[in-house]
Each structure stands twice: as C-alpha cells, then as structure tokens.
Amino acid sequence: MGAPSGRQEVMGMTTNDLTKPTPAAEGTTEPVVQLKGVGKLYGNVRALEGIDLDVRPGQVTCVLGDNGAGKSTLIKIISGLHQHDEGEYVVDGKPVRLHNPREALNLGIATVYQDLATVPLMPVWRNFFLGSELTRGPWPIRRLDIERMKETTQTELSAMGIHLDNLEQPIGTLSGGQRQSVAIARAVYFGARVLILDEPTAALGVKQSGVVLKYIAAARERGLGVIFITHNPHHAYMVGDHFSVLRLGALELNAARDDVSLEELTNHMAGGTELAALKHELAQVRGVDVEELPEVVNSPST
Numbered sequence: 001m002g003a004p005s006g007r008q009e010v011m012g013m014t015t016n017d018l019t020k021p022t023p024a025a026e027g028t029t030e031p032v033v034q035l036k037g038v039g040k041l042y043g044n045v046r047a048l049e050g051i052d053l054d055v056r057p058g059q060v061t062c063v064l065g066d067n068g069a070g071k072s073t074l075i076k077i078i079s080g081l082h083q084h085d086e087g088e089y090v091v092d093g094k095p096v097r098l099h100n101p102r103e104a105l106n107l108g109i110a111t112v113y114q115d116l117a118t119v120p121l122m123p124v125w126r127n128f129f130l131g132s133e134l135t136r137g138p139w140p141i142r143r144l145d146i147e148r149m150k151e152t153t154q155t156e157l158s159a160m161g162i163h164l165d166n167l168e169q170p171i172g173t174l175s176g177g178q179r180q181s182v183a184i185a186r187a188v189y190f191g192a193r194v195l196i197l198d199e200p201t202a203a204l205g206v207k208q209s210g211v212v213l214k215y216i217a218a219a220r221e222r223g224l225g226v227i228f229i230t231h232n233p234h235h236a237y238m239v240g241d242h243f244s245v246l247r248l249g250a251l252e253l254n255a256a257r258d259d260v261s262l263e264e265l266t267n268h269m270a271g272g273t274e275l276a277a278l279k280h281e282l283a284q285v286r287g288v289d290v291e292e293l294p295e296v297v298n299s300p301s302t
C-alpha cells in the first residue's frame with residue numbers, strides 16, 4: 001500500500017497546489033448521495049453490479065474507468081436519466097428513485113456534460129442564465145432583466161475565481177477549459193449540492209485541464225460534493241479525495257486518498273494483471289526493453 005503522495009508532481013504542478021486537507025475528512029460528514037450495491041441491466045447486458053459510492057460535501061469522488069466500464073451508466077442513474085435495477089440509491093439518508101433529471105436537480109444534483117449545452121454565438125451572461133432568465137416588471141410588460149443577469153454572472157464567476165474580460169463575448173470564443181468553468185459556476189449558482197462532471201478534461205490540453213481542475217477544487221472549497229468522471233488517473237489524483245475504479249461494470253478499487261498512491265491508481269487504470277501478462281509476452285521478443293514499461297504494484301484491498 002503506498003503512502004499518500006501529496007507532493008507528487010503531475011502536469012508540472014505539485015498536487016499540493018490543488019489539494020489541501022479537506023475540512024470534512026472522510027467519515028466525519030454524512031454523504032449527500034450514496035449508492036449501495038447498485039446494479040443495472042440493459043436487457044441481457046449487465047452494465048453495473050454491486051456499486052457502492054459515497055458523495056460527501058466538500059469532497060471530490062473520482063470515478064475512473066476505461067471505455068465500456070460503466071461510467072456513463074453510473075452518471076445516468078445518479079442524474080435521473082436511468083433507473084437502477086438493483087441496490088439502493090440514497091439521497092440525504094433516504095432511498096430515492098429518480099424519474100428524470102429535473103427530479104435530480106430539485107435534490108441539488110446537477111450534471112455538467114462534456115458536450116456543454118451552450119449556444120456558442122450568445123454572450124457569456126446569456127448562456128449563464130439560459131433557460132432560467134431573470135425578468136422584471138409585471139405581466140404583460142415583463143422583460144429580461146439584462147443588468148441583473150450581467151451583474152450576477154460577474155459576481156458568480158468572480159466567486160469561483162473566474163475572470164473574463166468581457167461578458168458580452170460569445171461563449172463560443174472561450175477556451176474549452178473556460179467554458180467548462182462557466183458551466184461549473186452556473187451549476188453552483190443554481191443551487192447544486194452535488195456536481196457530476198462527465199470527463200471535463202477529456203478533450204482538453206494540459207493547460208486547459210489545469211484550469212478545469214482548479215475550478216473543481218474551487219467547487220469543493222465551496223462545500224459541494226463533486227463526482228469527477230475521468231479516465232486520467234493523473235487528473236483524478238490532482239483533486240480527488242476518494243477514488244472508485246470501474247472495470248466491466250464492477251468496482252475494482254474503492255479507496256480513500258490516504259490508502260492509494262498515484263502509482264497504484266495508474267496501475268489500476270492500466271489494468272495491473274493485463275500489464276504484467278503483456279510484459280511477460282514482450283520479454284520474449286528481442287529488442288523490447290520491458291524495464292522501460294511501468295512497474296506493476298500490488299493493489300490495496302478494495
């Protein structure tokens with residue numbers, strides 16, 4: 001079992017740049033969202049089995065997994081798009097069965113998808129309030145309260161440490177990282193207690209990923225419970241308090257930060273057993289230096 005590697009260097013920054021001791025240590029606060037032995041079947045296809053997951057205020061729970069591991073299915077259950085077939089989905093200590101994303105939102109569970117639902121040519125502030133515009137005046141002369149929407153957008157973005165020169169610029173002109181950040185600030189403003197981020201760094205370069213990770217940390221500092229879906233263990237380890245690795249629909253690792261090192265996490269994602277077999281195969285081939293391949297470390301118990 002590896003020591004917590006709080007000073008490990010990832011992407012040119014030390015993890016200490018982003019992670020700080022969380023005020024709510026694991027086990028000391030009640031989870032907002034809990035999955036207990038959750039399973040999901042699509043006809044005969046088993047997508048998830050026996051999933052246990054806790055999401056606590058002020059903590060980032062990272063869900064890692066390769067393609068087809070079941071990450072999307074997990075998000076869909078938590079966000080109310082799909083229903084679980086087995087186990088319990090618990091919010092604030094009470095079992096729930098959500099029928100649509102609106103019900104999840106009403107419970108404070110918001111999802112920021114990779115393909116953000118924004119209108120690229122509309123200004124940043126219009127996108128911030130898209131579908132929930134502020135108005136003023138009585139019907140039938142009610143109109144958009146443009147000033148208040150602009151002011152609020154500015155205040156909310158600043159509160160998350162996001163500084164944009166011009167809120168009038170079309171959101172499509174922002175970088176991918178900035179757009180994700182605006183979406184996170186928007187979800188926080190509209191009352192999210194739990195934020196589900198679907199691979200927010202997947203399509204981004206190193207610098208832009210850093211921007212998004214910074215705002216994930218900011219959301220945590222504001223007391224939100226964050227579910228960070230990713231297949232990048234380096235990104236996860238920058239901000240994560242808890243790590244759940246999915247493989248073929250089951251939890252392969254479910255560990256608090258103190259119980260898993262970045263190396264172990266990377267090894268889990270690379271598939272330790274498969275890597276060892278591959279290394280063995282390659283050792284038979286002349287000209288391949290297997291010493292250059294990553295080490296396989298023993299996994300902590302799940």
Ligand SMILES: Nc1ncnc2c1ncn2[C@@H]1O[C@H](COP(=O)(O)OP(=O)(O)OP(=O)(O)O)[C@@H](O)[C@H]1O
Pocket residue numbers: 042045046047065066067068069070071072073074
């Ligand atoms: N609507 C569906 N009908 C049948 N099988 C499905 C359906 N959706 C997902 N699956 C299957 O369930 C399993 C988990 O898929 P899921 O999309 O949740 O994985 P994932 O980890 O999100 O993968 P990716 O990163 O590629 O999206 C896969 O075997 C997939 O083929």
